[in-house]
Amino acid sequence: DAGITQSPRHKVTETGTPVTLRCHQTENHRYMYWYRQDPGHGLRLIHYSYGVKDTDKGEVSDGYSVSRSKTEDFLLTLESATSSQTSVYFCATKLRDRDLYEQYFGPGTRLTVT
């Protein structure tokens, strides 16, 4: 258990409004990830971080930005939410710098954009 919490757990927002999702971890893991999960698509990587202030894009990064100002927190921002961003968002962390790439996931945030 990597001690990952996500907030909020549920959110309904209107098209065009900004939204920030928070991921908090207590295990001092270096790597953190944001995914979205949609039916038939599995998990798709949005952005990831390999250290404080070090972030990079994933396969579906358009419309999303991230920030990591301290090890334990990784924020995902939708600058202007659209209905296509309705999804379940998961944060994950990677245990340590080794080759097995095992990731540990938070409980998810269900976001609805109306």
Place this chain on the structure above:
Amino acid sequence: TQLLEQSPQFLSIQEGENLTVYCNSSSVFSSLQWYRQEPGEGPVLLVTVVTGGEVKKLKRLTFQFGDARKDSSLHITAAQPGDTGLYLCAGALGGNQGGKLIFGQGTELSVKP
């Protein structure tokens, strides 16, 4: 774009039956993970396979990594209602920075009593 094709996407079986889930790709992976996810929760890691041809067992679940490290299978023997959930495979490409994983689409398993 590297793809990991998972099949079947849906599986509904009776308690006591056996089943196999497949993950296939044209890419070679340095390791492959299997996760299980229950409704309203995040995926939970079941196993990691690393060596081509490797077989790992977790009670009634058997995981196999293909010899060429491009495919994997999950076999469940005598399925039980508690096995119900979404099963996801995820592959790691060798040498990738950031420890990124490529996920399959998932297999939604329903085991009826």
